[in-house]
Amino acid sequence: GNSVTQMEGPVTLSEEAFLTINCTYTATGYPSLFWYVQYPGEGLQLLLKATKADDKGSNKGFEATYRKETTSFHLEKGSVQVSDSAVYFCALSRPVSSGSARQLTFGSGTQLTVLP
Amino acid sequence: KAGVTQTPRYLIKTRGQQVTLSCSPISGHRSVSWYQQTPGQGLQFLFEYFSETQRNKGNFPGRFSGRQFSNSRSEMNVSTLELGDSALYLCASKETGADTQYFGPGTRLTVL
DSSP states (O other): OOEEEEOOSOEEEETTOOEEEOEEEEOSSOOEEEEEEEOTTOOEEEEEEEOSTTOEEEETTEEEEOBTTTTBOOEEESSOOGGGOEEEEEEEEEEOSSSSOEEEEEOOOEEEEEEO | OOOOEEEOSEEEEOTTOOEEEEEEOOTTOOEEEEEEEETTTEEEEEEEEETTEEEEEOSOOTTEEEEEOTTSOEEEEEOSOOGGGOEEEEEEEEOTTOOOOEEOOOEEEEEO
16 A cells, blocks of 8 residues: 655754755555645645656755655755744655545654754 | 635534534635544545545544535534544645645544
């Protein structure tokens, strides 16, 4: 079946540090890959996505590249801010059956805390 | 466009009761999915509705059910509540044929 393995947290960084959160997946075919972010007391916000091999998703300084050969989609940011403190979820979406039905499979989430 | 909305935001129930949660998708989105988030199990898929039909279901007991209305609004129902049903219930919507799901703020259910 489909699965997503995400770097265990929590991760604590100083402001302006470089961030990497590792994510690897198991799935047949070519899933779409996503990073979602969850701030305290809120739902999930889409951070970025990639739909095919070698695609790079980017948003708000965050980037992730779809690596088919290593089945990975690691999240990176060159300089984190205190406001980036949140929980980050890696996820994949695969068709469930014919048609446009989709089901997201999530990693366990990584808590990021950025200190001033 | 307005985002996905969920009501109520918070609920407190006791064991054995039932509860109904509501979700309004982004305008034009006909697919609505529900997810349960708990500290122990993480984010788990409950079910997906499209055009008033359930077309995908996760591995949850029959106490968890849902429906979708002609305006794409969806409700989920949990009967005979158990302590373990305490969770954040998230609703997500997407456009037909698309991959990306957009989430609402969630309903925090506490079962006492």
